[in-house]
Amino acid sequence: ESKRNGRGQATMFEDEMLRELRHTRRVERDLRAAILLGELELVYQPLATANGSIVACEALVRWRHSLRGVIPPAEFIPVAERTILIDHLGEFVLRRACLDMQAFPELMFGVNFSANQFKRDGVVSMVEAVLAETGTSPSRLVLEITESMAMSDDEDVRRRLTALRGRGVRIALDDFGAGFTGFAYLQSFPVDAIKIDRSFVSKLGTNSASNVLVTALVNVAHAAGIRVVAEGVETEEQHRLAKAAGADMFQGFLLARPMGLTALGEHLREKNAASAAQGGVQARTP
Numbered sequence: 001e002s003k004r005n006g007r008g009q010a011t012m013f014e015d016e017m018l019r020e021l022r023h024t025r026r027v028e029r030d031l032r033a034a035i036l037l038g039e040l041e042l043v044y045q046p047l048a049t050a051n052g053s054i055v056a057c058e059a060l061v062r063w064r065h066s067l068r069g070v071i072p073p074a075e076f077i078p079v080a081e082r083t084i085l086i087d088h089l090g091e092f093v094l095r096r097a098c099l100d101m102q103a104f105p106e107l108m109f110g111v112n113f114s115a116n117q118f119k120r121d122g123v124v125s126m127v128e129a130v131l132a133e134t135g136t137s138p139s140r141l142v143l144e145i146t147e148s149m150a151m152s153d154d155e156d157v158r159r160r161l162t163a164l165r166g167r168g169v170r171i172a173l174d175d176f177g178a179g180f181t182g183f184a185y186l187q188s189f190p191v192d193a194i195k196i197d198r199s200f201v202s203k204l205g206t207n208s209a210s211n212v213l214v215t216a217l218v219n220v221a222h223a224a225g226i227r228v229v230a231e232g233v234e235t236e237e238q239h240r241l242a243k244a245a246g247a248d249m250f251q252g253f254l255l256a257r258p259m260g261l262t263a264l265g266e267h268l269r270e271k272n273a274a275s276a277a278q279g280g281v282q283a284r285t286p
């Protein structure tokens, strides 16, 4: 009786694995086609300074599927990451962002890179080639890497990050705090900025411990010469408290949702004219 139960479970487990594998294969095949068919698109979310001027944006990929509509990255990036496809996708996104950003020469721009892209030596020459080919100044590009991946503390990864920084490319640790890296780690890791995870930002104002924690994070980062972005700012109170904690830049639905290039142009004109009127950074038209 128990033996039959065990067999049944094993079969269910195998079925589940098979389903999973088939799903991965299908997404992989469709994604490969999507890159060729031009079904992948980028949207851009602005980053503002404390006075409200927009100085940077982050490229976020979307898959406009012919049958399924717009598919968010959480549904296909993890599949791509399990295969070499993440390299193709990563290069596509970087090139597209560099081309798009030719229209906004005053902006820095962030591109998300996967852990796995840094596992291969070719990443450094790929980035260099795309920057050269699109005539993009390396210092405009910020590669965003999630903190958990950086934590793997792989010597090769570190070497590649250092090589890219040597060329002038900036590195930001994304979703910082979610992975519970020690503060001390920040001093030794080759990084220019941290993006404090939304889970911390969303707790600002709900308890005093969160305010203390974010302030401490900002202070440690600043002491190490690292800039701080508060991401996922959704309310005026979070915005105010993140400013009070000393964050340098702010990103979130309160300030702006991710948007297409035309909307980005309008948003920039509007916001930078407003902050210039308040004595902020002078707005420049692209």
Ligand code: C2E
Binding pocket: 045, 059, 060, 061, 072, 073, 074, 077, 090, 093, 112, 113, 114, 144, 174, 175, 198, 231, 232, 233, 234, 251, 252, 253, 254, 258
């Ligand atoms: P991320 O890099 O941390 O990007 C921020 C995500 O939070 C985006 O979701 C953005 O739309 C969302 N967001 C921004 N502000 C707010 C807010 O105020 N509230 C809430 N609730 N959400 C906010 P998205 O575009 O779905 O991207 C999810 C993740 O997918 C990204 O997280 C990034 O890790 C990954 N991703 C996106 N594009 C790419 C890409 O081109 N390549 C790679 N490797 N990963 C990407």
Ligand code: MG
Binding pocket: 058, 112, 144, 174
């Ligand atoms: Mg990011």
Ligand code: MG
Binding pocket: 174, 175, 195, 231
């Ligand atoms: Mg993030």
Ligand code: MG
Binding pocket: 175, 198
């Ligand atoms: Mg995130």
